Amino acid sequence: MSTRKTALVVAPGRGTYGKGELGSIARLHGARFPDLIANFDAQRTDRGQPTVTELDGADRFSVATHMRGDVAAPLIYTATALDYLSIDREKYDVIAVAGNSMGWYSALALGGAVSVADGFRISNAMGLNSQTHGPGGQILLQVVDEDWRPVPGLRDALFALVDSIAARPGHALVLSIDLAGMLVFAGDEAGLAALLAEAPPTPGRDPLRLAGHGPFHTPLMFGSADKAKAELPAGLFSAPAIPMVDGRGHVWRRFSSDPAAVWDYTFGHQILAPYDFALSVQVAVKEFAPDVIILPGPGDTLGGAIAQSLIGITWQGIAGKGDFMARQASDPILLSMGRPEQRALVTG
Incomplete structure (x- = not known):
């Protein structure tokens, strides 16, 4: 064996x-x-x-x-x-x-x-x-607490916000990467700016714009x-x-x-x-x-x-x-x- x-x-x-x-x-x-x-x-x-x-x-x-x-x-x-x-x-x-x-x-x-x-x-x-690629980039947001357990309702709230932003004229924003405890959203500059301005409080870290990253895993x-x-x-x-x-x-x-x-x-x-x-x-x-x-x-x-x-x-x-x-x-x-x-x- x-x-x-x-x-x-x-x-x-x-x-x-x-x-x-x-x-x-x-x-x-x-x-x-x-x-x-x-x-x-x-x-x-x-x-x-x-x-x-x-x-x-x-x-x-x-x-x-x-x-x-x-x-x-x-x-x-x-x-x-x-x-x-x-x-x-x-x-x-x-x-x-x-x-x-x-x-x-x-x-x-x-x-x-x-x-x-x-x-x-x-x-x-x-x-x-x-x-x-087209103009834009990625933003990383944490959705788990300090014990790496999901914060109740946070993931759903973020997806609802992203859908709302993406429905606005001149805004592109979608999920890019699901990292379990973190979500990466990508879009154009208008979509990213709206997400940074309107994201609910997240644990551990503030929403982070990833330096040098394009709108990966999106139609852009x-x-x-x-x-x-x-x-x-x-x-x-x-x-x-x-x-x-x-x-x-x-x-x-x-x-x-x-x-x-x-x-x-x-x-x-x-x-x-x-x-x-x-x-x-x-x-x-x-x-x-x-x-x-x-x-x-x-x-x-x-x-x-x-x-x-x-x-x-x-x-x-x-x-x-x-x-x-x-x-x-x-x-x-x-x-x-x-x-x-x-x-x-x-x-x-």
């Missing part, structure tokens, strides 16, 4: 490569994966872009540079993909993958629907394409979708080697997935419609019942959203932050590779 633990791997998205991650790609992976890093660097050079090695090796972290889509995306993909390749397969059997927003492009490579090199090609292109991203389909052909895709759970909670399986359909979802619905990250995690744990969830780097900021997604379905009796922290202390269910002590458990 195998002693390996089964694992769901969840790829992070935008905002996870920050000041603390500068230099981490070279430090963690430079000696082990020089050929892959060289391939990624060559792809950037061919497009006249600074290489991953140059960006990761900068003297200091620059918000203006490192948080820009065409820089953040390849850095995040590189860190995620190389972390994934570092998982000790003698200890963990990866049975499914998922991702948050931009992390879906990483999940394609982790799941084997595209090669690791083509996954970088896609992430790099989409980092640039993500800047092709039509330019990005059009460019993606023109630049990134369906021939890059194949059937996944392991199941992938997308932003609708749909499971793409090895023997029943049409590569052309994965391509169409990736550069259509995934760009233009809301991304339900919470549902993707909930479907994945209910469908595959993993022993652990592994969160590759960079960083570990997605850990809270994963935990809150589990709380949303009381997975294995986890009904609040206290339950989750107790479980982490006794028998960790979430292993974040951005945390050195948990990384050691994953890589051996």
Whole structure:
């Protein structure tokens, strides 16, 4: 009988490569994966872009540079993909993958629907394409209390307000990403301004306009979708080697997935419609019942959203932050590779 633990791997998205991650790609992976890093660097050079090695090796972290889509995306993909390749397969059997927003492009490579090199090609292109959109952006709002339990009525009140704002002439506003304990709404400038002005009190933090983010996962991203389909052909895709759970909670399986359909979802619905990250995690744990969830780097900021997604379905009796922290202390269910002590458990 195998002693390996089964694992769901969840790829992070935008905002996870920050000041603390500068230099981490070279430090963690430079000696082990020089050929892959060289391939990624060559792809950037061919497009006249600074290489991953140059960006990761900068003297200091620059918000203006490192948080820009065409820089953040390849850095995040590189860190995620190389972390994934570092998982000790003698200890963990990866049975499914998922991702948050931009992390879906990483999940394609982790799941084997595209090669690791083509996954970088896609992430790099989409980092640039993500800047092709109508005017607007995203706002993040918290909807859980300090124990990560839903604030009664708050989610419904926000959706009602957003529907009201979107019905006004000259206003665009819709759900962008559902992160369980947090909601991201996106729209044009008029819609965003109205939401900031009229949002009810929220716990923990004030509504936050996400710097450098466009109106992702909305119809305002039509330019990005059009460019993606023109630049990134369906021939890059194949059937996944392991199941992938997308932003609708749909499971793409090895023997029943049409590569052309994965391509169409990736550069259509995934760009233009809301991304339900919470549902993707909930479907994945209910469908595959993993022993652990592994969160590759960079960083570990997605850990809270994963935990809150589990709380949303009381997975294995986890009904609040206290339950989750107790479980982490006794028998960790979430292993974040951005945390050195948990990384050691994953890589051996």
